[in-house]
Amino acid sequence: MGYQLIRRSLLFTYAVIVIVPLMVVLLGSFKTTPELFSSPYGLPTSLRLDNYAEVVGKENxxxxxxxxxxxxxxxxxxxxxxxxxxxxxxxxxxxxxxxxxxxxxxxxxxxxxxxxxxxxxxxxxxxxxxxxxxxxxxxxxxxxxxxxxxxxxxxxxxxxxxxxxxxxxxxxxxxxxxxxxxxxxxxxxxxxxxxxxxxxxxxxxxxxxxxxxxxxxxxxxxxxxxxxxxxxxxxxxxxxxxxxxxxxxxxxxxxxxxxxxxxxxxxxxxx
Missing domain, CATH: 1.10.3720.10 (MetI-like)
Incomplete structure (x- = not known):
C-alpha cells in the first residue's frame, strides 16, 4: 500500500510538471502580452486568434x-x-x-x-x-x-x-x-x-x-x-x-x- 501511494504521488507530480507548462503555452497563445504577464495561469478573456493569424501570415x-x-x-x-x-x-x-x-x-x-x-x-x-x-x-x-x-x-x-x-x-x-x-x-x-x-x-x-x-x-x-x-x-x-x-x-x-x-x-x- 505504501509503495503504491509513493508511486502514484510521483506520477502525479511528474504529470503536473509536464502539464502546467503545456497549458501556459497553449493558453498564452490566445493572450496579449499584458494579459499573459498579468495572469499566466489564467484563462484568456476571449478566444482571439490574432496571434495565429499573425504567425501564419509571416512569410519567413x-x-x-x-x-x-x-x-x-x-x-x-x-x-x-x-x-x-x-x-x-x-x-x-x-x-x-x-x-x-x-x-x-x-x-x-x-x-x-x-x-x-x-x-x-x-x-x-x-x-x-x-x-x-x-x-x-x-x-x-x-x-x-x-x-x-x-x-x-x-x-x-x-x-x-x-x-x-x-x-x-x-x-x-x-x-x-x-x-x-x-x-x-x-x-x-x-x-x-x-x-x-x-x-x-x-x-x-x-x-x-x-x-x-x-x-x-x-x-x-x-x-x-x-x-x-x-x-x-x-x-x-x-x-x-x-x-x-x-x-x-x-x-x-x-x-x-x-x-x-x-x-x-x-x-x-x-x-
Missing part, C-alpha cells in the same frame, strides 16, 4: 515550415534506408570485421553532439554545405544513423533464421531477401524508428543554428528564435509558433500510435 515562417518539411522528410527517409541496410548486414554477415564495423558505428551514440560541432562546421564549410538544406539533411543523417541502426538491428536479430534459410533454398539472393522478406516484416520497427527520427529532426535547432545564417534556409525551430529580441520577447507569438511547430509531431503520433507501440514491442519475444 512559411518558408521555414517548408524547409523543415523538406529536411525532415529527406533526413528520415535516407536514414531509414541506410540504417535498414546496415542492420540487415549486421544480422546476416558473420565475422569479426562486421562486428567491428557495427561496434564502431554504435560508438557514435556515446559521443555528445557538442564535441563534434567545430570539426563538423569546418568540414561542411570547406565542402560548401553551409546555408544549404542538403547540408542539414546530411548532418541529420550522420548524427541519427547510429541510433537507427541500433533499433533496427535489435529487431532484425529477432527474426527467425528459418525464414532466411527458406528464402535461400528458394534461390532468393541477399538483395531480394532484404526487399521482399526483411523489409515487409520490419514495418512495425521501421514505423517506430521513423516517428522517433521525425521528432528529432523536426525539433532540431542545434545544427540549423550551427550551419544556417541565410533567412531563406532557416528551419521552423530556428525561425522561432526571431521572436526573442535582445531586450523584449513577444511570448504570445512565440507560444503560438511553438504550438504550430508541435502540431505535426502530435498528429504524427496520434495517427501512427499503433505502429509506434507495435514497433517498440516488436522483437521483445523471439520468433
Amino acid at each position: 515562417l512559411t518558408t521555414a515550415f517548408v524547409n523543415s518539411v523538406l529536411v525532415t522528410v529527406c533526413s528520415v527517409s535516407l536514414t531509414l534506408v541506410l540504417a535498414s541496410l546496415a542492420a540487415y548486414a549486421a544480422t546476416r554477415i558473420t565475422g569479426w570485421l562486421i562486428g567491428a564495423v557495427y561496434a564502431f558505428l554504435i560508438l557514435g551514440m556515446a559521443v555528445p553532439a557538442q564535441t563534434n560541432m567545430v570539426p563538423q562546421y569546418v568540414l561542411f564549410y570547406s565542402l560548401g554545405l553551409t546555408d544549404s538544406l542538403v547540408g542539414l539533411v546530411l548532418i541529420h543523417v550522420v548524427v541519427t544513423l547510429p541510433i537507427a541502426v541500433f533499433i533496427l538491428t535489435g529487431f532484425m536479430r529477432s527474426l527467425p533464421r528459418d525464414i532466411f534459410e527458406a528464402a535461400s533454398l528458394d534461390g532468393s539472393g541477399p538483395w531480394r531477401t532484404y526487399r521482399q522478406i526483411v523489409m515487409p516484416l520490419s514495418k512495425p520497427s521501421l514505423a517506430a524508428t521513423a516517428i522517433f527520427l521525425f521528432v528529432i529532426h523536426w525539433n532540431d535547432v542545434l545544427y540549423p543554428l550551427l550551419l544556417v545564417t541565410d533567412p531563406d534556409k532557416k528551419t521552423l525551430p530556428l525561425a522561432l528564435l526571431d521572436f526573442q529580441g535582445e531586450y523584449l520577447t513577444n511570448y504570445p507569438l512565440l507560444f503560438t509558433g511553438v504550438i504550430i511547430a508541435s502540431a505535426p509531431v502530435v498528429l504524427a503520433y496520434v495517427f501512427l500510435q499503433r505502429y509506434f507501440i507495435a514497433g517498440m514491442t516488436a522483437g521483445a519475444i523471439k520468433g
